[in-house]
Amino acid sequence: MMSLRRDELAVAGSGIAAVALLSLLPLLSDGFVLSFGVNLMLYAAMCTAWALFSGPTRLVSLASAAFFGVGTYSVALGLDSLPFPALIAIAAFVSAALAGLVGAATLRLSGVYFVIFTLGLAELIRQVVAWSQSRFAHKMGLYVFTDFTERDLYWMLLALTTLVFGVGWLINRSRLGFALRIIGDDETVARHVGIATARAKIVLFMTSGAFIGVAGAIVAPRYAYIEPQAAFNPMISFLVVIMALLGGTRRLWGPLVGVVPFTIVMEFITARFPNHSSVVIGIAFLAIVYLLPEGITGFIEGMRDRIRRRAAARTGIEAPEAIEEKAA
């Protein structure tokens, strides 16, 4: 049995309280707020899952839309023959397998290959799906009719987000998480101390991909009619990256900080200025790179450290970080 420190118990306690509070939302309202809540939860789950992999390894994955689409299609194709939970398991399995293949092909090489490969992955799968549909099924889309209401979807997504957080927390505590932090700091060092770098990255990428696939599977009933163009929409990948980076990927809860404001902004933009969304996304990317390279959470932590150090300097006691810096 793992032993928990007191501060860890406090974090776990407040986490459980937050989940309990959030699960009340559908009881309080429906309609617009709930539908917005579903969006929020969807991106919360996907961004946190994305950051599980891309945070420690610093490899920008643009495959989210591919996993999302695979998840959506798993549900759409199997809805008539299998129960929903089985379909979710299939979505997780297929997404993980896809991630494993991509990882095996690219993660042994330098990071750029991975980014490029994931950049076109969703488009590639979309082409193949569209082609096989028109070739073998002679139709462009699939119908998804279920009894799920927005409320059910919200709860399922909340459960998924909680699960992602739980798994992320476990990974951080495990040997795998430690290995990944070393890889992120310096891959050569990691290899020299005997970490199987490629395998660690592939395992984590599969985990992350499986969660995003499940998110896609859960929201599939929302669309009612699924076609390749919507399921493999590359915009999903970019939004996930922006939101997660905006929040910051150093902490497990960092992406959440980015998801909330950016979902609101995108909701506003798509409603009022649908033609300007590309420009907004472009500016957001540039703003993150030049103004917030560590995300909002990283920025706040940096500010806090600076204030602390200044306060410590004033009292004549050097902060531990300052001493470390001098020693280095």
Add this chain to the structure above:
Amino acid sequence: MQIIVTGTLLGGTYALIALGLTLQYGAARIMNLANGETLVAAGFVAFWLFTALGVNPLLGMVLIAPMALALNWLIYAWLLRPLVRRAKNRGMLEVDSILATFGLLFLFQGLMLLGFGGGYFSYKFLAEPFLILGEPYGLNRVVAFVAAVIVASLLYLFLYHTRQGTAVRAVAVDPASARLVAIDVARTAAFAFALGGALTACGGILLSTFYTFNASMGVIFTMKALIIVIMGGVGDVRGATLAALILGITETAVASLIDPGLTLAANYALFVLVLLFRPQGILGRASA
């Protein structure tokens, strides 16, 4: 046979685009994902010059290429140089430049969408048959190929037979050592980036003479260029040219034999093969 000729003609234009990217990534160390937007923008300018003023696209190239050169120089100086200075190592620069050029990609694409809308554009330039080995091909495609060969040859002469070109190649191999032999690395990198942009713009102009284009298709061409660059080996001019021809032929073969909707799948198949068997590029040697 027809597939090989059409594919080669297409590959010529692809080669120019990829040469631009390989200069930007190989020498300037910037993975420019907004490369395709330069291409589309050049296509739009060529379109406008031709339809509004009646300027021949080949003549337009003389005008547009210097503009692209200047614009890319400014982008490098203003936006990318701070990232180069900030980066502690090559990996950090890679992540930063990828994200920054993503920003540029969306920004330019968004601006072009606002300016021209989402519709498709094309214009009729030399749309007459031209016989090669008894088979008819579009004269515009042949002219585009010849123009691409001329531009690529000029680049080759520049890179391999001038001092400035040698400096660019030296920076591509090792920026730290290049400094030891009195090469201004920062300036050379900026120049390589700008020159890469100009080459891509030339590719865009040539492409626009025979290809229907729209404001949001830049990413697809960035993908193709990236795959070609990796197939050829990063920074390898000759490898990229060969890879572009292979890609052009494969794409044409898949489009005419199986389905035009699967061209990207064909590109990816090539990409995977290269990654699995020759990650250093078709002509490259394994690094130590």
